[in-house]
Amino acid sequence: MAQLCLLTSLVIILPGVFSAATFTFINKCDHTVWPGILSNAGISALPTTGFSLRKGESKSINAPSSWGGRFWGRTHCTEDSAGKFTCVTGDCGSGKLECAGGGAAPPATLAEFTLDGAGGMDFFDVSLVDGYNLPMVVVPQGGTGPNCTNTGCLVDLNGPCPSQLKVTSTDGEGVACKSACEEFGKAEYCCSGAYGTPDTCKPSSYSLVFKKNCPRAYSYAYDDQTSTFTCAGSADYLISFCPGPSTSQKSSSGAQTPATPEFNSTMVSGAQTPATPEFNSTMVYEGAMDVSSASSRPTCMHVFRPQAVAGAVAIVAALWWWCQLF
Template structure:
């Protein structure tokens, strides 16, 4: 039996189809701890999505772990600090705790304040949507880098600055036991609970909810991070076919230099250079 030759158009169509198919099959998250202390990452999967596992683990200083995310996954990742297990076997953390009483969060999210990396993979037009949010407060510097993207802007985002030491007193979270060193920084919503800070009730639209002086503090230090609920325009990024590196405690100057070579396009710089020095005196504090 003879075979009809395949046209060049058909071959190109097949190649495009397979390329598009492979683009959305899986995404890897490489989670890197560059802090001088152990971090316990937590992961929460969005509703009706395949659960990403593990949901929590230990990541020592200088170590990394790569996790494969299924097609169309959505959820958030964060770091927990100052964690320990008591005599009864109960596991807890001073910041970012998920309340599961175990290393794995098992479907529980971060208790504010916590720096969050948020992802929706293979969303509208096949693009991944991602951001680093300080809407629920801040506990760790974090950087998200998209690698190998085929479409979209694929810019890096995050908060490279250690804000704990310079956190406004009314938002500061201290470790306790007489230690007043800041280990996290609350959002104004959590600190005061007022609708104008929470973008709720009469302030639940983009027109009525404006950034507070506290949101502007976060935005000034970390220009590409979400600072309040309607901070979408400069804080949400898209990419297709990428894998992601999530770094805890990236070095601001080193990160700026490395990412500068990528010639990324974004409305705002990754970090306000006038703020980079503020965490230098406090970078060791969370390990104690």
């Protein structure tokens, strides 16, 4: 009876103990940000799908093995007398603080993740494909690999946004920057129809505004080689809204290493986009195009995250003791 009790308990508990990652959000903006969260299709929602972060506040959320989805920041949010919650940018349409299955209304800066994906690696990116509303940087903490590094957009693009794409508040302040696809709806900007392949869909003058200012962020649908990042092993992730230029990366050894100079610098029109080490990228966000061949993908396996093992051992020991009572 004791052995059966222990086995049943392990089946229930251990899948949730191993392979978890922690996402820590910090608001460095001079105003409140309301992060939203959407899990990919077929993936269970995280414990919260929306919350508020006042200036200087932070919040951590644990995600289970193989979770995938996106994060973004909502801005200029209000609640009316009837309790309906709405935001000028990034609104998820739920009418509430929690997004409850709704995605971000464009334009919005997105951080996109697939944990324990192909080859047991985490895949992540910061995307401006659906436009831009806030500076955002993702910093892996722990993890290994040449592509396990910071990504995102340090620059406030709401000011220099092209006039055709600019979204303004009622007082005329620039609050977001649309994508050319959203504004004009043309296939050449949306990478659709005759432009639906990497060979036919090229950067536009509008997407290059994003790329030159935020060289590590996705600027259009096929911007893979300089914009998708991977971490092997155990990694947690720090997601900063309105980060300063001193953002640093914590290596797997625990030491702080400064962000690369080309990432800290403000890229201006005409600047060179720094190259990113080559790798076989698989697009990881919901609705994205897979640009790698199925036959070239590594066998998918799960990575056991070491920080979870000690807790698992303690739980197993406690369960064994408890089961002896039966």
